Amino acid sequence: MVVFQGRATDLALLDRQLRLVRDAAATTRGQAVIVTGRRRVGKSRLVQEFCDRSGVPYVVFQASRGRNPAAERADFTAALAQSALPGADLVAGAAGTDWNQTLRSLTVALSEQTPCVVVLDEVPWLVEQDSEFEGALQTVWDRYLSARPVLLLLVGSDLSMMESLQEYGRPFHGRAARMLVRPLDPADVQRMTALEPAEAVDSFLITGGFPEIVQRWRPGTSRTEFLSDQLADPLSPLVMAGELALLGEVPEPSHSRSALEAIGTGERTFGTIANRVGVGNPIPSGTLAPILNTLVAKRIVAVDTPLSIRPDTKNKRYRIEDPYLRFWLAFLHRGVPEVERGRGDLVAARIERSWTSWCGRAVEPVIRASLERLLPDDRLPGAETVGGWWNRQNNPEIDLVGADRTPRVAFTGSIKWLATEPFGQRELESLIAGSMSVPGRDYPTPLVAVSRSGVEEGLPLAASFGPEEIIAAWR
Template identity: 70%
Template sequence: MEFQGRARDLALLTEQLRVVTEGDGSSRGQAVTVMGRRRVGKSRLVQEFCDRSGAPYVVFQASRGRNPVAERADFTAALAQSSLPGAESVAGLQPQDWNQALRSLALAVPEQTPSIAVIDEVPWLVEQDQEFEGALQTVWDRHLSARPVLLLLVGSDMSVMEALQTYGRPFFGRAARMAVQPLHLADVQAMTGLDAAEAVDALLITGGFPEIVQSWRPGMSRGQFLRASTANPLSPLLAAGELSLLGEFPEASHSRAVLEAVGSGETTFGAIAARAGGAGALPSGTLSPILTALQAKRILAADLPLAAKPDSKNKRYRIADPYLRFWLALLNRAIPLIERGRGDVALKRIERSWPSWRGRAVGPLIRESLLRLLPDDEWPDVEAVGGWWNRQNKPEIDLVGADREPVARQVHFVGSVKWLEAAPFGRHEYEALVRDVLAVPGAEPGTPLVAVSRAGVVEGLPLTAHWGPEDLVRAWAAG
């Protein structure tokens, strides 16, 4: 299948290879940790980069729970079968530990011409063998860093990948860090051939996960895509969510229950504890570390009200990526229906919930998009875009632009989002915004008012600025 998107990621990797080729770095070899959520397309990206580079390379894919002896044997076998010039010299080697295995990599890479070495799913190697990190550091310092090699260490467990470079760990300070995100809004629009508003829908449904976006045939409407996906129990839209969750969270685990609680719409600590606990609420001592771990893995996000007054008590949790949020809220319970041939019933339920679900889900995407457009000439001091709410959610403000977060020195604008197909942002929404603006600590009677609307804005409203779907796509077009 043709590789699409990822222009910025490919450019970053190409630049790292240029540093190796021209010897511009502090050492001849360069190392990069490449991290990102499971199924986000890291392995496909790295393979495409290797194929395009023209350099000799090796790609080794680790296996979870593997016996370390067998894993090292597979590593040297991958070296022997690679395009590296010294591949034949390591054929038949049987390393006794990871120090010897990684030294065989140093033997295989050329001394003068650039090459690429990829070790995929590094967290599984760390899990298998406590000596792996130390061996990697030793061989890098003594052998690999002196060779013109680009070493890519790839992994899906974000917490483990980030821990590899924390102070006190063996590989600290030796690698650049690259985070691979899902495909962004402009890429999704290009791949689906949709207009800007429909592309936003496509991103909220697919989350930008490549295998799902590629199953969206160009020009398909949202309804057509959902109809086709709910008619096929093997469709990527259905399968990717379960595969992603099962890779890390067994169905009976507390972590899975917490994710399902948040995915169903619970946002506060107490509500999540009550929903995830079943017969009784999860104790705080159980829930707190789960929430912390899920945030470290980038699966959950926690938001605080943005204003000129601190408010740490009104923290809200949400599923970080739109696809998993969509899957947990609207697909998870529909799968049994689809498997017994009643995708039509599942589709009706999804369509019934779609407007209200989308109204909440589009908020984080809008705020992130505005952060890519700002600061600009009109808003030179806006460095943070968030929302504001109190414990009763009365009022609840969609957009707050400020100079910093979570506690602003100055609130630069307050705004509202209306994301409906045929109803523009009108006088009613404007008057509600005027009524509520002073509830935001730091806002004043003259604070500028803004809006984001799918269907435009009624003429004559005294808004300082407004944005629509095309502006959101434009925010990502350069990425």
Template identity: 60%
Template sequence: MAFHGRSADLRLLRRQLEDVHTGAGTTSGRALMVSGRRRVGKSRLVQELCDRADVPSVVFQATRRRSTSAERRDFLDTVSQAGLPGSDLVAGLTASDWNQALRSLAIALPDDRPAIVVIDELPWLTEQDPELEGALQTVWDQHLSHKPVLLILVGSDLSVMTALQQHGRPFFGRARPMHIEPLHVADVQDATGLDAAAAIDAYLVTGGFPEVVQSWQPGTPLRAFLHESLTDPLSPLLVSGELSLLGEFPEPTAARAVLDAVGSGERTFSTIAAAAGNDGPLKSGTLGPLLTSLLSRSVLAADSPLSTRADSKNKRYRIADTYLRFWLAFIRRALPLAERGHGERALEHIERSWTSWRGRAVEPLVRASLERLLPDNSWPTAAAVGGWWNRQNNPEVDLVGADREPVARSVEFVGSVKWHDTRPFDRREYDALARAAVAVPGADEGVPLVGVSRSGFSDGLPLAATWGPEDLVAAWR
């Protein structure tokens, strides 16, 4: 299968390997902690590095809930069969603990040229054997760091990967963190061959998940892709979301109920509590820790109003993963229909709600894209882009550009996002923006007004800046 996108990530990894080759670091070896949500392509990325780099490599894939002795045995077998210069020296060896297993790896690695070692799903190994962390630190300090090796530690459990790098943990300060996101919207455009507006639609549906993007035949319109996917119960669009959730939440839990509530469109603490409860709203003492956990795992994201006034308690929650946001909103309910051969009915449901859902779902992408385009000559101090709302969501402002976040010193601009298929951003929408802008703390009647539109702008609107689909996609190139 062709390898799409990831050019920046691959360059970064190649640079780390080059530094090992040239001895640019304080130690001969270098370690990376590569994290990212399940199924975003971490394993494929590091395998691509190994395939393209003309150096010896070994890739070990951990197995969840397997005995630690069996994992060590497989680890040694993988090392002995990897074709490393010293592989024959460790063939047939056994290890009673991870200290011995990792020292065997050090014996097999070359001394005179770079090598790559990948340990995939490190959190599963530390879950099986808590002593692994200490063993990794000891063998790294005494042996592996003195070898010209790029050690890549990969994990999908973001909370565990973050904890492994915290002060006080054995491997603290020894590995550089690298977070892998799904393919960005420009990568999705390259893979699908669509124009900018259609590529943004494709991104909102696939979330940049490689296996879902790969299933999109180049040039296929959105409706045709959805029709094809919904009539195939085994299509990546249908199955990847459930597999991703099962990987993180294997059992029905209150956390899944919270995700379902947010995925259905609930955004505030109180409405999520009401939707996620069984015999009544979830108590705050239950929902608060659940939200904190889901935020720490990057499953949820929380947005606060951006202005010169702090308002951290007025959060709005959303599904952080773009594909999972679409899957929870539409595909979760479509699965029974697709399995019974009624994909057309599922498609009709999506089409009824698509425009309104897309109008809100595109906003995080718009803000992230503008943050990549700014600051520029017109907005030299605009370093953060968010939104603003009051408790009643009246008004609710799509875009606020500011000098910093979460509390700004100055508001640089206020804007609106209109994502209609054919209707341009017109005078009525400009007037509504002008009325809402003065409600934003830090903005006055003279604040510059900006617009983002899928279908262009009416003539004569006194907007300080305008952006369209091509601008948003170009921000990621």
């Protein structure tokens, strides 16, 4: 059995909710948590691990997509009867004609004294199957379950659907806390791969922190060795997980899939994405805008705007939010046929040829997020958020801008993520020249650098950060 690693913060959050149930320390004895996150991020494994460690009776029910609601209700009741819940034997053979009756059988299986955990996994599929499920859940929760010592975990991968469960006007509004399960962070990846900080960042950019991929990275293995090994196996999760993720989010070939592919291979502006999707004949903005909005709502695509004292919300840059999917779309999407015919070496060679330039761009959002996690920090005085800045021509383009809520530009900075060259005088001069174009930046504004290979001595920088600090920000 694979040893569970990482997720200490997530497990602690769930344990805190269970303590509220145990201690009757909240306004209701029962507590509900909506647990959501991208597909294949490890939600179900996390919840199972929590249940196993909890020391209390639990039941986990996994919904099936597109199933007949009556069959689903029967399976739910069977899961209750076969569980370790205190009253499990009392519901054996029970049959509910609707979800209201079926969920009430859960009340029978629970105890009035013993804390229990109930997990409903893939809740969006239950909602799809039966439009009455949400209302039944709210009714049974309000009348029965909230008074019992139960921690109810509602798990689902459709981020927009799971978030909508809490919207005003929906039956379960205001009844559950929300927990977003993210991929493993760079510090977790370093611990699992036993790599030096710089190499651990590379590992994070390739695996995206997805547990099933990180677990394939044998401790101490270099990037090139890992890729050579995994690309020799067509069934490797590194190769397969990207297509499975796309099928879960965008099941059919469509403009949405084409837009994702365009962004994943480097197109960042609305115009270039439209041109790429239309194969040289740009698709109308009225068609592309809703597609991009949906992809952003699903947390597949992220949209950035320049950070300065002068907001420019129309000057958007799009990127794939998940580092692994960004890597997969850039290198593996078109390379899967070669891997399947035993020529993963060709894919590995292409990755190696493009690695430096691809990595230099792909690491930017990770570094911004890392610096933002360090705030407040005396090395970055006054900064409350970290972004970048660019004009419409991307000339100049400033990698790092820190600002406060005023907004006031607190610092500008540059990223140099090369394995052999430190940040030097040439990079400093380019940063100084480009920074003067940032609205709100003046001569005394501090300058910072992030470099994989260190910084030359004597440069007038307010602060510099290396791979060690980037990893440490996540601890």
